[in-house]
Amino acid sequence: MKHxxxxxxxxxxxxxxxxxxxxxxxxxxCEHTLLPNGNECPDxxxxxxxxxxxIIALDKKGRMVMVRQYRxxxxxxxxxxxxxxxDPTDKSPMEAAQRELMEETGYGGGHWEEFAVLAPNPGxxxxxxxxxxxxxxxxxxxxxxxSTEDITVHLFTPAEVxxxxxxxxxxxxxxxxxxxxxxxxxxxxx
Amino acid sequence: MKHxxxxxxxxxxxxxxxxxxxxxxxxxxCEHTLLPNGNECPDxxxxxxxxxxxIIALDKKGRMVMVRQYRxxxxxxxxxxxxxxxDPTDKSPMEAAQRELMEETGYGGGHWEEFAVLAPNPGxxxxxxxxxxxxxxxxxxxxxxxSTEDITVHLFTPAEVxxxxxxxxxxxxxxxxxxxxxxxxxxxxx
Numbered sequence: 087m088k089h090x091x092x093x094x095x096x097x098x099x100x101x102x103x104x105x106x107x108x109x110x111x112x113x114x115x116c117e118h119t120l121l122p123n124g125n126e127c128p129d130x131x132x133x134x135x136x137x138x139x140x141i142i143a144l145d146k147k148g149r150m151v152m153v154r155q156y157r158x159x160x161x162x163x164x165x166x167x168x169x170x171x172x173d174p175t176d177k178s179p180m181e182a183a184q185r186e187l188m189e190e191t192g193y194g195g196g197h198w199e200e201f202a203v204l205a206p207n208p209g210x211x212x213x214x215x216x217x218x219x220x221x222x223x224x225x226x227x228x229x230x231x232x233s234t235e236d237i238t239v240h241l242f243t244p245a246e247v248x249x250x251x252x253x254x255x256x257x258x259x260x261x262x263x264x265x266x267x268x269x270x271x272x273x274x275x276x
Numbered sequence: 277m278k279h280x281x282x283x284x285x286x287x288x289x290x291x292x293x294x295x296x297x298x299x300x301x302x303x304x305x306c307e308h309t310l311l312p313n314g315n316e317c318p319d320x321x322x323x324x325x326x327x328x329x330x331i332i333a334l335d336k337k338g339r340m341v342m343v344r345q346y347r348x349x350x351x352x353x354x355x356x357x358x359x360x361x362x363d364p365t366d367k368s369p370m371e372a373a374q375r376e377l378m379e380e381t382g383y384g385g386g387h388w389e390e391f392a393v394l395a396p397n398p399g400x401x402x403x404x405x406x407x408x409x410x411x412x413x414x415x416x417x418x419x420x421x422x423s424t425e426d427i428t429v430h431l432f433t434p435a436e437v438x439x440x441x442x443x444x445x446x447x448x449x450x451x452x453x454x455x456x457x458x459x460x461x462x463x464x465x466x
Contacts, residue, residue: 090445093352096345096426107296112321114302119348125423131302132349133323155286157398158309159322162283164398204449206397208347208354215449233315236286255280259394259405259449266456270463 087214088203096122098130106131135206135213139183140169140261142201142268143193143220149241151193151223156236160257165240165250167217167261179216187220189230191239196222202264217264244274277393277404286312288320296321325396325403329373330359330451332391332458333383333410339431341383341413346426350447355430355440357407357451369406377410379420381429386412392454407454434464 102118113134119127143151156163170186172179180198188194201219205211231237242250250256251265292308303324309317333341346353360376362369370388378384391409395401421427432440440446441455 160398205447208350263453
């Protein structure tokens with residue numbers, strides 16, 4: 087993570103730390119903390135996650151490669167950016183993003199750059215989410231999905247994605263933030 | 277939540293659901309689910325949270341009212357939007373936002389509108405985060421902080437906030453998304 091002056095100001099001291107859960111998809115620490123103001127918080131919960139990635143991918147015609155899937159916690163099926171987690175075997179977040187785009191959509195190649203780094207929730211989660219901008223990607227393979235993935239692939243013009251973002255259909259904050267940034271920098275034609 | 281065509285497509289069936297934790301700041305369900313493709317996921321975790329709110333607040337001089345606080349999960353102190361949760365006693369998300377802005381910053385009054393509704397994480401969390409845009413707010417009171425809140429208040433020009441957003445200092449995705457949207461609609465002068 088990029089650091090800024092004052093990042094370490096007003097840090098809390100950890101008096102006691104224990105794991106409540108250490109399961110593949112749920113790792114929770116409970117910490118007894120001491121604040122600089124002298125107050126204590128006896129049960130502060132921290133969710134541990136791997137680094138996450140997502141991709142703003144544009145094909146050679148400038149269309150955005152989106153996925154659509156059911157999200158069980160919110161209970162809705164929506165369009166999203168292709169996204170995933172950095173596995174221990176991935177050499178970098180960018181390699182993870184290239185692997186995920188290929189697995190979930192079959193698209194690959196093109197030019198890649200890191201576009202944004204965000205925190206899913208700096209109060210409750212310890213991880214970061216990296217967004218990559220991939221241009222000139224092309225269909226190189228078929229999807230290779232895991233058993234609990236039920237994902238379809240869709241191409242939209244930037245104006246169509248902008249429309250879905252504006253009306254609140256693209257609802258996932260970790261995708262909305264880099265997409266609004268992208269459209270701030272590359273305003274789509276009306 | 278606003279609904280869109282196809283929101284209910286490809287829904288998973290819940291075969292079994294149990295609470296692992298029901299504590300004030302951590303409520304976790306574990307569900308055994310059946311996917312439309314016939315596959316089962318025996319342990320899908322859903323985090324339950326109240327509705328969250330945050331505020332893009334501008335004073336009468338057009339300065340943005342930001343807060344600065346330590347965030348223990350990520351371990352850094354950063355500038356943020358004023359944010360909080362909808363309490364059971366709040367009549368609406370907007371009322372919660374007005375209460376939080378007053379408690380954390382002492383600012384109030386002005387004109388309020390709902391600006392964005394986002395999902396913190398539709399895969400793992402069941403809640404939404406509402407952003408309100410408040411204009412012409414003014415200092416009406418002193419801060420009223422809880423014992424575990426250690427928050428300072430800062431005024432920035434939109435160009436200064438834009439700078440912090442661009443360089444990745446404003447890192448919380450639930451704040452970055454509505455701020456990029458705001459700057460898409462109201463591009464600050466260079």
